[in-house]
Amino acid sequence: MQSSATIDRILSTIPQRTIGLVGDLFLDRYFDIDAALDEPSIETGLTAYQVTGVRCHPGALGTVLSNLAALGVGRIHPISVLGDDGEGFELHRLLSRKPQVVLDDLVVDSERRTPSYNKPMRNDGGTIRELHRLDIKNRTPTSERLERDILRRIAAAWPSFDAVLVVDQVSEADCGVVTAAVRRAIGELAASSQEKFVLADSRERIGQFRGVCIKPNEREWHGVFDDSGRPVGGRPAFVTLGEAGIDMVAADGSRQRIPGYPVDGPIDICGAGDSCSAGIACAMVSGESEAEAAAFGNLIASITVQQIGVTGTASPEQVRTRWSEVLQRKNGADRSAPFE
Numbered sequence: 001m002q003s004s005a006t007i008d009r010i011l012s013t014i015p016q017r018t019i020g021l022v023g024d025l026f027l028d029r030y031f032d033i034d035a036a037l038d039e040p041s042i043e044t045g046l047t048a049y050q051v052t053g054v055r056c057h058p059g060a061l062g063t064v065l066s067n068l069a070a071l072g073v074g075r076i077h078p079i080s081v082l083g084d085d086g087e088g089f090e091l092h093r094l095l096s097r098k099p100q101v102v103l104d105d106l107v108v109d110s111e112r113r114t115p116s117y118n119k120p121m122r123n124d125g126g127t128i129r130e131l132h133r134l135d136i137k138n139r140t141p142t143s144e145r146l147e148r149d150i151l152r153r154i155a156a157a158w159p160s161f162d163a164v165l166v167v168d169q170v171s172e173a174d175c176g177v178v179t180a181a182v183r184r185a186i187g188e189l190a191a192s193s194q195e196k197f198v199l200a201d202s203r204e205r206i207g208q209f210r211g212v213c214i215k216p217n218e219r220e221w222h223g224v225f226d227d228s229g230r231p232v233g234g235r236p237a238f239v240t241l242g243e244a245g246i247d248m249v250a251a252d253g254s255r256q257r258i259p260g261y262p263v264d265g266p267i268d269i270c271g272a273g274d275s276c277s278a279g280i281a282c283a284m285v286s287g288e289s290e291a292e293a294a295a296f297g298n299l300i301a302s303i304t305v306q307q308i309g310v311t312g313t314a315s316p317e318q319v320r321t322r323w324s325e326v327l328q329r330k331n332g333a334d335r336s337a338p339f340e
Contacts, residue, residue: 002292002295002296002299004323004327006283006288006292006296007296007299007319007320007323009286009287009288010282010283010286010288010296011071011072011316011319011320013285013286013287014071014072014073014074014282014285014286015072015073015074016074017073017074017075017162017163017282017285017286018073018074018075018076018077018160018161018162019068019073019075019076019077019161019162019163019164019165019281019285020077020078020079020157020158020160020161020163020164020165021061021064021065021068021076021077021078021079021080021164021165021166021167022061022078022079022080022150022154022164022165022166022167022177022178022182022186023060023061023080023165023166023167023168023169023176023177023178024060024061024080024115024167024168024169024170024176024177024178025058025059025060025061025062025078025080025081025082025091025106025114025115026058026059026060026061026062026114026115026116026117026169027056027057027058027059027062027087027088027090027091027114027115027116027117028056028057028058028059028062028063028116028117028119028311029054029055029056029087029116029117029118029119030054030055030056030057030119030121030310031051031053031054031118031119031120031121032051032052032053032054032055032121032123033049033050033051033052033120033121033122033123033131034050034052034123035122035123035124035125036125037050037052038050049120049122055310056090056094057094057310057311058091058094058095059116059117059311060115060167060169060274061078061080061167061169062091062094062095063271063274063275063311064165064167064274064275064277064278065078065095065098065101066098066311066313067274067275067277067278067279067300067304067313067314068278068281068282069098069100069101069313070313070314070315071278071279071282071300071313071314071315071316071319072315072316073100073282074100075100075102076098076100076101076102077101077102077104077105077157077160077161078095078101078102078103078105078106079105079106079150079153079154079157079177080105080106080107080177081106081107081108081109081112081142081146081150081177082106082107082108082109082112082114083108083109083110083112083113083114084108084109084110085113085114087113087114087115087116087136088108088114091114092106092108105153105157107146107149107150107153109146111143111146112138112142112146113136113137113138114136115135115136115137115138115169115170115176116135116136117133117134117135118133118134118135118136119131119133120132120133120134137170137171137172137175138170138172138175138176139172139175140175141174141175141179142174142175142176142177142179147179147181147182150177150179150182151181151182151185154182154185154186154189155185155189158189158193161196162196162197162285163196163197163198163199163281163284163285164186164190164196164197164198164199165198165199165200165201165277165278165281166178166183166186166198166199166200166201166202166209166212167201167202167274167277168183168200168201168202168203168204168205168206169203170203171203171204173204173205178202180208183200183205183208183209184210186198186200186209186211186212187209187210187211187212187233188211190211190212190235191211197213197281197284197285198211198212198213198235199212199213199214199215199238199277199280199281199284200212200213200214200215201214201215201216201273201274201277202214202216202220203220204220206220206221206224207222207223207224207232207233209233210232210233210234211233211234211235212233212235213233213235213236213237213238213290214231214233214235214237214238215237215238215239215240215273215276215277215280216237216239216240217239217240217241217242217273218239218240218241218242221237221239224237225237225249225253228253229249229253229255230249230251230252230253231249231251231253234251235251236248236249236250236251236290237249238276238280238290238293238294238297240273240276241260242260243260243262243263244257244259244260245257245258245259245260245294245298246258246260246276246294246297246298248290248291248294250290256291258291258294258295258298259298260298260301260302261298261299261302261322261326262302262329263302263305263306265306266306266308270310270311271304271311271312272301272304272305273301274311275297275300275301275303275304275312275313275314276297276298276300276301277297278297278300279293279296279297279298279299279300279301279314280293280294280296280297281293282296283295283296283297299319299322299323299326300314300319302322303318303319303322
């Protein structure tokens with residue numbers, strides 16, 4: 001299935017493509033803690049962890065965006081909402097460093113917080129482990145005023161997109177960018193432009209999308225198929241299965257397993273699904289089939305899971321290097337990966 005020619009075709013095509021993004025931008029903030037520097041708090045008696053470094057990255061929708069940028073997509077156009085706060089300032093600063101990212105539709109709203117995942121990473125004698133994460137999210141519904149602004153921006157930008165990726169990250173209903181009204185509008189726009197690839201990812205509401213392709217994982221896929229095994233949204237589903245790969249489910253319910261690529265050594269699955277989404281979209285805007293797109297998504301994820309302690313990305317050079325490793329494995333004893 002996958003071939004060197006396919007890889008080259010995708011990587012040479014995507015610099016001419018525009019991919020739109022709709023959804024929740026998070027700030028992923030890593031706090032590097034050195035256990036050797038622990039201090040007792042005079043006020044509480046508790047241990048005061050000492051932070052020796054702070055690393056910030058765009059998260060959620062931003063992880064997909066970073067992967068698209070790393071792969072070489074020519075124009076990336078996010079539609080999202082930031083709070084008028086420090087996290088929003090930092091996210092905007094990070095995104096402004098990526099020249100292919102269009103910042104015109106990042107709405108700054110004083111009534112919302114910029115969501116963030118804050119991850120303490122404690123280094124104890126060379127052993128690093130993540131402590132309890134601190135999450136900042138909006139837990140009140142998105143206002144009708146802000147929702148109308150988001151809908152207007154989506155409708156205006158839609159014709160310029162070669163593909164659209166939707167990331168519904170916030171678990172609380174209607175408290176993020178992808179409200180019920182936004183979900184409905186995207187379905188209607190997708191129905192009116194069926195040649196445009198639209199892929200939705202959602203932690204809690206993947207079965208509520210209609211008229212778009214969906215990407216549930218093993219935990220999320222319940223309720224997204226009818227009694228005949230067809231996706232309820234009427235478009236194909238990419239069901240991600242971790243190291244086993246992807247089950248490609250066509251609109252008629254027929255299934256095809258697209259195996260994953262074997263990975264040696266330690267892995268970190270944080271952001272693997274988002275990198276897979278980016279790979280799928282890149283293949284689809286390059287004219288590849290859905291099965292080829294799933295295989296390319298698996299390839300990208302096999303690169304990013306090998307990046308420990310950070311949400312990974314894959315550059316064209318890394319893609320070609322990884323593909324060379326896959327071909328070497330193919331010529332050896334292991335022939336379990338999908339090849340042409």
